[in-house]
Amino acid sequence: MSKARAVLGRIKSVEKTRQITKTMEMVAAAKIKRAQARIESARPYAIKMVEVLNNIAEYVGPDSHPLLKVHDPIQNVVIVPITSNRGLCGAFNMNILRQSEALYRQEVAEGRNVKFLAIGRKGVGYLRFTGYDLLAAHTEFSDKPTFVEAKVIADRLVEMYLEGTLDKVYLVFNHFKSVMEQKPMIHQLLPIKQEEITDAAAEKKQEAGYEFEPDAVSVLYDLLPRYIDTVVLRALMESAASEQAARRTAMKNATDSAGDMIENLTRWYNRARQAQITQEIAEIVGGANALQEA
């Protein structure tokens, strides 16, 4: 009967695991809401920023800023995969890394020199282990991304772009579509795509004859790097929300399968117990019969 005892121990252990996964699921669910609220409260700034950029774009030529200019030839590419610091969130990190590696191969195939700027402990660990060239590694970011954190990354990239040591930058991050769905997304951060900032301009009527202080070009010069900051911040926030959503889903699945496992193990245990009792009875009856016959 030692096997039945082992199963009993197993059931207990799975029950404990289920308790943990259940708790993590609930914690993640609570954190999703907060992360979502953070994305929401960042939205007005981002919308306004694009609006102002649109307005300026009407006054200033498209090539008037180096961050808009496409470098020729494109030699140095940086890929920025945004991963999490913690695990237990399903395929969250692997999706990002797989996409990043595909992008890496694609760029290398075109004869470019590609480096990674990894964000998140998981991504840094993987890329280091696999032996890729890391430009920088950021594992110090919290799960509540701040503007300052985004700025650290964005400023460095912008500076390198302006120096000419960098010709193209991609962000790879999990886009928060809904609580149920997160999608890895590749976003070209630099150079800024024209249509990104002039998109809505077409439908806007020329109602505002703006006055710029000191002038349109210097306003644009000041504004574009900030725009990059907000794009990075947005990606970090989306990723943070997605992480929690992915963790919730993963933990829900784990909780469910723990439940199934307990059910199966309990069934097995009961069957074994019953079989044992049946056997004992059979033995007793057999023994009694044997005595009677004797």
Add this chain to the structure above:
Amino acid sequence: MADHKLRCEVVSPERVVYSGEANMVVARGIEGELGIMSHHIPIITPLEIGELRVKHDNEQEHIAVMGGYLEFREDKVTVLADAAELASQIDVARAEKKKEERERQLAEAKAGDEGLVGAEISLRKALLRLKVAGRVK
């Protein structure tokens, strides 16, 4: 013109700091102070690290703006601040500490030191916080 109101909104990358009506908004642009009232010409200007005053009837809201942008259009002022705090939200003790720290750092630093600019900006922010916080008492 006193009855002409305009809308004022101050947003930082992380949140909406202030939103309300105003008769006049006074800000520190990089070219100097500027006051905006209703029917001002549409304008976009970068802002210094400075105080933003929103006058509404007889009240005034003081907001510490750590640089950013001001846009005015269609009777609406939008401030895209790098960071911003209402006077009531300022942590005075922390600002005080920062100020002393930075002052010491600047006094010890030699010209051409790295980080000098950063320390100075930090000091200016601390001073601004103290100034703005001092307005409501």
